[in-house]
Amino acid sequence: MQGDPEVAVLRLGHRPGRDERITTHVGLTARALGADRVILAGDGANRAETVADITERFGGPFAVDTVESWRSILREWEGEIVHLTMYGLEVQNVEAEIREAHRERREPLLVVVGAEKIPFDVYEAADWNVGVTNQPHSEIASLAVFLDRLFEGRELDREFEDAEKVVVPQAVGKRVVEADDE
Template identity: 45%
Template sequence: MMNINVLRLDHRSKRDARITTHVCLTSRAFGASKIYLGGEEDEKLMKNVEDVVKRWGGGNFEIKYKKNYMNLIEEWQNNGGEVIHLTMYGSQVQDVIGEIRESSKDKLIVVGGSRVPTKVYKKSDYNVSVTKQPHSEVSSLAVFQHMLMDGKEFNLDFDDAIFEVIPTSEGKRVNINERKKERKYD
């Protein structure tokens, strides 16, 4: 099974905390095992994401800061992985997702911040567009990961969870595992 990681470019702690948090949570919920943050280092954001992992499971999900993201991209490719940059200027996702999904290579999905440098476009194996219209990097990531996972993310198990939502058509039902809660917060 391919390993999926996400790289969030150019995080700005004062301006982007909410959107970057949503990028992190989306990457985890849709099957990524790690997210790298480029831009400003943001310990508070990273601790918040780690806390979500503690409470909602998926202890194998990691968040890491990467000062030089171009080194990460090059390392990823040198180790045999593919880099997929999500941009509205790329090939349409519906035209390339089959080829990307068929490849067993590990995936590094790159989502932009402010302005993505040309070198990221040139270095990426794929520049992929989720629609030809401006919209959120969160929505692009969710749609792309959904298509990459072919819907399998709906059945992911997040092991070691303290909280687990029990699907119901009305109201809110959450299972709380008290044993795990005590162990995680000791």
């Protein structure tokens, strides 16, 4: 988010056909919950346009990058790396350390989310392997809870710039205004 060191989300392990909507949700969740950028690796790159289109309509800043091989991203990352995995350390036990790295030491953060069968070198490259529970569920859910805890809810007040459309919260029903109407 604006004013914080970068938070980028790297999406690995996209399986064509199976993961189309999952990868889209990863990208949109990253944007909505305070990350600055999503990097879609391999076949996940085909979801870039969908995510960029939402940014176009609902505002940013939010970048969508694609990369053929994610290994160079991990190797060259200047900052800390968090890998979200059901096998990792419990988020409630490591989140304070990660926040401290990000907020106090001003380290950019790469948050890696995979699908099934993530190669062992990802575990080794990570500064923290983190489990949002040690139960099998969803990389989207893990990313969402992780970002909400990383930012301690500040992401919910993020203001998006250059939006064409803005949703106005309603008790019942839907209200969407063109940004110029505000």
